[in-house]
Amino acid sequence: MSFLKFSHRLIITLACTLPLTSYAELDENEKQIVKQVEINVPQAIQQIEQAVNINSGSLNIEGVKKVGKLASEQLAAIGFKVEWLDGSAFKRAGHVLATHESRNPSAIKILMIGHLDTVFAKHDDFTTYKQLGANQASGPGVADMKGGNTIIITALKSLQALNLLENVSIKVLLTGDEESSGRPLNLSKKAIVDAAEWADVALGYENGDNNIKTAMAARRGYVGWRLNISAAAAHSSQIFSENVGYGAIYEASRILNSFREQLATQPNLTFNPGLIVGGTNADYDSVNSSATAFGKSNVIAQTVHVAGDLRALSPEQVEKTKKVMQQIVDKNLNGSKAELVFEDGYPPMALTEGNKKLLALYSEASQNLGYNKVVAANPRNAGAADISFAANHVDMALDGLGLMGSGAHTKNEKADLTSLDKNIKKTALLIYRLANLKR
Incomplete structure (x- = not known):
């Protein structure tokens, strides 16, 4: 069966699992966002497969750069200015930084964080994407977090297609050393801190505790x-x-x-x-x-x-x-x-009032789409993540918004593809609403 035919069948299957809803609480732009995401999901699955099939363990410098090049091309295609931030000073490949600047000087500024690297060594035999029926896929980094990167890019692509990024400025930072941080940390994490100091909001696309009913409003250091x-x-x-x-x-x-x-x-x-x-x-x-x-x-x-x-x-x-x-x-x-x-490590991401507000906005978007309420995950159910370096510099931060799955960091890693369409829509809706939020 060809990939396109399989993807079409997959989307039909996934759509049948979603609740029937009239989206009565969505405005006309938001209804168009939902339709645009559905158009883009088949290509999103293809892009996850492309990324997973590139071995990009943190110490595989060339592999991380290849995944970065792939993401850079996808972001440039939707009008973002893309830079490669070299990581040789901290003995890693580097980071992708993509920027969209609104012409509105009062536009909200959002930092979206992902990562290019995985935990798998260059010569591991677990190196390819595999479809496991309609609802699951396996492969190194499929959920942690090449699926999360694709959610970021597809949500932005959907908004850009509808000219709905005019009132928001966005930086996308895909780091190349989240799984094995380069040293010293003040160099390897500088790009995150710099972007966070620019931003009002930080969104992280790790898979958190792999529960679509939760998000990480706090993380332990x-x-x-x-x-x-x-x-x-x-x-x-x-x-x-x-x-x-x-x-x-x-x-x-x-x-x-x-x-x-x-x-x-x-x-x-x-x-x-x-x-x-x-x-x-x-x-x-x-x-x-x-x-x-x-x-x-x-x-x-x-x-x-x-x-x-x-x-x-x-x-x-x-x-x-x-x-x-x-x-x-x-x-x-x-x-x-x-x-x-x-030794140096990751700072904590505290449960602030701003984070609670952002979680409430994300949960409202989920419920307006006919999905579940989203509550704060137990911080003990997930490890450290790059967003912790951003959280103390922004008004609001939220993580765990990526592709759900299981078995991260093991050869049993799987992605729950039923969460792909949902989390792209929730992200796109959240960004649209933040852009139009009265501050």
């Missing part, structure tokens, strides 16, 4: 941490003695268990030791996230390294947690010494 412990090496028969002490592994155990005892019940807070290595000799390679060690059962461990992350919902919670962790680390067992090092 991410901070990396390292725990380095040293102790006196000696024969195991001398452990616990006054002269030798407890060794590095017992000290690591004390510290990690105290973290759990004192902090595990805090709301929206998690801290995970993801790697631990210890022995007479122990080395941790942070670049490759790997470790080696040598030790014997009759020798007291001299060295331990632990690498972990910390996720919290506010800067205040992050700082309070860091203080408690440091106090625990400082109470060393006899014969040991511990060092706690925090």
